[in-house]
Amino acid sequence: MGDGSSLPEHPYPVTVDVRGRLAVVVGGGAVAARKIGTLLRCGARVVVIGPELDARIDRNHVDWWEKLYKSGDISVFAPDMPFIVLACTDDDGVNARIVDDARAAGVPLINNVGDPAQSSFFNVAVVETEECLFTVSTRGRDPGMARRLKQRLLRWLQGEVGA
Ligand SMILES: C[C@@]1(CC(=O)O)c2cc3[nH]c(cc4nc(cc5[nH]c(cc(n2)[C@H]1CCC(=O)O)[C@@](C)(CC(=O)O)[C@@H]5CCC(=O)O)C(CC(=O)O)=C4CCC(=O)O)c(CCC(=O)O)c3CC(=O)O
Numbered sequence: 001m002g003d004g005s006s007l008p009e010h011p012y013p014v015t016v017d018v019r020g021r022l023a024v025v026v027g028g029g030a031v032a033a034r035k036i037g038t039l040l041r042c043g044a045r046v047v048v049i050g051p052e053l054d055a056r057i058d059r060n061h062v063d064w065w066e067k068l069y070k071s072g073d074i075s076v077f078a079p080d081m082p083f084i085v086l087a088c089t090d091d092d093g094v095n096a097r098i099v100d101d102a103r104a105a106g107v108p109l110i111n112n113v114g115d116p117a118q119s120s121f122f123n124v125a126v127v128e129t130e131e132c133l134f135t136v137s138t139r140g141r142d143p144g145m146a147r148r149l150k151q152r153l154l155r156w157l158q159g160e161v162g163a
């Protein structure tokens with residue numbers, strides 16, 4: 001993990017409507033599986049580029065390109081450019097290239113799962129109830145803490161409703 005010095009002190013907190021929007025996820029491993037689960041739940045159209053697909057990825061609801069990533073795989077979508085690109089491979093060099101390619105293509109939301117400093121947004125830990133969406137962010141600095149705080153929040157909420 002980086003020292004956080006190049007991460008934003010005040011990222012702009014929002015919730016984003018991704019229904020029907022195109023999300024390209026490169027790498028089909030464990031981390032990709034978690035991010036894809038969230039994207040599908042939120043109604044995005046998901047394309048996965050990678051030679052393998054983790055068993056937790058729902059094959060029936062993603063468009064899988066069974067191949068290694070190459071530059072040009074993002075601009076090929078024009079004019080329907082991806083709204084989100086996630087660089088989820090275990091290769092830092094490939095992830096950095098994906099980020100560069102997505103930037104050059106004008107993709108608005110870009111995340112390198114291995115390097116928050118190269119990301120234009122961070123994912124957050126989420127607790128959803130019928131009425132509310134609770135999110136926890138450490139501004140890209142301590143994902144483990146975000147997860148632990150989420151679990152505490154969940155326990156607190158369950159106590160509140162007596163579940
Ligand atoms: C910057 C960010 C980028 C992004 O992904 O957007 C990022 C980056 C990194 N995560 C790493 C590790 C882990 N991340 C998790 C889990 C989650 N990570 C999530 C978000 C984020 N992770 C973003 C910032 C969040 C914030 O601002 O607080 C959550 C909240 C949301 C989600 O992913 O959906 C989700 C909790 C979901 C939940 O429980 O609800 C676990 C635990 C697990 O897998 O069970 C581990 C294992 C170790 C541990 O526990 O720490 C590493 C080191 C990799 C390595 O070196 O090996 C990096 C890279 C780095 O920091 O350099």
Ligand SMILES: NC(=O)C1=CN([C@@H]2O[C@H](COP(=O)(O)OP(=O)(O)OC[C@H]3O[C@@H](n4cnc5c(N)ncnc54)[C@H](O)[C@@H]3O)[C@@H](O)[C@H]2O)C=CC1
Nearest residue numbers: 027028029030031032049050052068069089090094113114
């Ligand atoms: N942001 C986050 O929440 C977290 C990020 N990480 C980081 O995420 C990265 C990936 O971790 P995991 O998913 O656990 O690894 P993994 O090994 O399960 O998956 C990596 C995937 O990348 C694919 N891949 C490798 N080179 C590729 C290429 N050129 N083109 C397309 N696909 C390619 C592999 O086939 C593999 O399926 C690690 O570098 C780790 O540091 C780890 C934990 C949490």
